[in-house]
Amino acid sequence: MGKVICVGLGPGDPELMSVRADRLIRGANHVAYFRKLGRTGQARKIVNGMIGDTAVEHPMEYPVTTEIHFSDPEYNRLLSEFYDDWAGRLAKIAKDQDVIVLCEGDPFFYGSFMHLHSRLQSLAEVEVVPGITGMSGCWTATGTPITWGDDVLTVLMATLPEEELARRAADTDALAVMKIGRNLPKLKRALETAGRLEDAWLIERGTMEGQRIQRLAEATGDWPYFTIAVVHGQGRRP
Structure with a gap:
């Protein structure tokens, strides 16, 4: 067999x-x-x-x-x-x-x-x-550690309701958001509500040819479904 x-x-x-x-x-x-x-x-x-x-x-x-x-x-x-x-x-x-x-x-x-x-x-x-994981490739592409010390990392789907995205984004240290695509405007509003928008990055095609990285607050136009957003933790450092 x-x-x-x-x-x-x-x-x-x-x-x-x-x-x-x-x-x-x-x-x-x-x-x-x-x-x-x-x-x-x-x-x-x-x-x-x-x-x-x-x-x-x-x-x-x-x-x-x-x-x-x-x-x-x-x-x-x-x-x-x-x-x-x-x-x-x-x-x-x-x-x-x-x-x-x-x-x-x-x-x-x-x-x-x-x-x-x-x-x-x-x-x-x-x-x-x-x-x-795809998100590991994406946050590595930013050149900045995603978590420090005892930071809590939360993984979210951008398909969630806007209110839930905002609540969970405000209640974590580091953040990775998947399944973005047409949900980008909703995610941007949710992160702004949570006070995390200025710290967020978008990564398209992480580790692949055509990789694109941009601050989420400045992102416009079409970003594909498999784009990942990250917010880096700022935890305790020696």
Whole structure:
């Protein structure tokens, strides 16, 4: 029997991938990865040139991303069917051989694979290879430590209500905010309310080609969904 092996690809720079992840991808006979319909997919871009010529690729195309709000029951129904379907497909492959599933960052840190992981428990043997989180790559790109001493770090999703974003941002030392995109104006208002706006930075494509860093207060225009905002802690220093 084979296994379903999810490999964390790290923050985006292929050189920040683990040795184990690199070895598994280069030796894979089956490689699966998430992507938006009609796109290459960020995970697939990261491993470009690493997948063998004879490997079979399995693009797992989301039925919906931002077209329907995530609070809509139809959104959950479509994604549930999608994950059910792909859990079955991957388990079928794993009856005979390993199948590698690619995941940006770390699979168990807000990764899409966690939805497959729970469904695969009774269907196939599963292994997860951890990776450096995307936010680690982003705050490192700023050249400033994210936490000092006993600073508390809070991770938020910009999809949260504005009032909750403001409350949590005011109640922490260091902050990382994910899933920004069209939520940027809301996040900016929330951080201003919390008194943290002037300390916030936006990082797009951290560690990757085209990396962009800007103070959040000065940010205008379009910033993609996978942009991350950070506010550095200022804790006790020797």
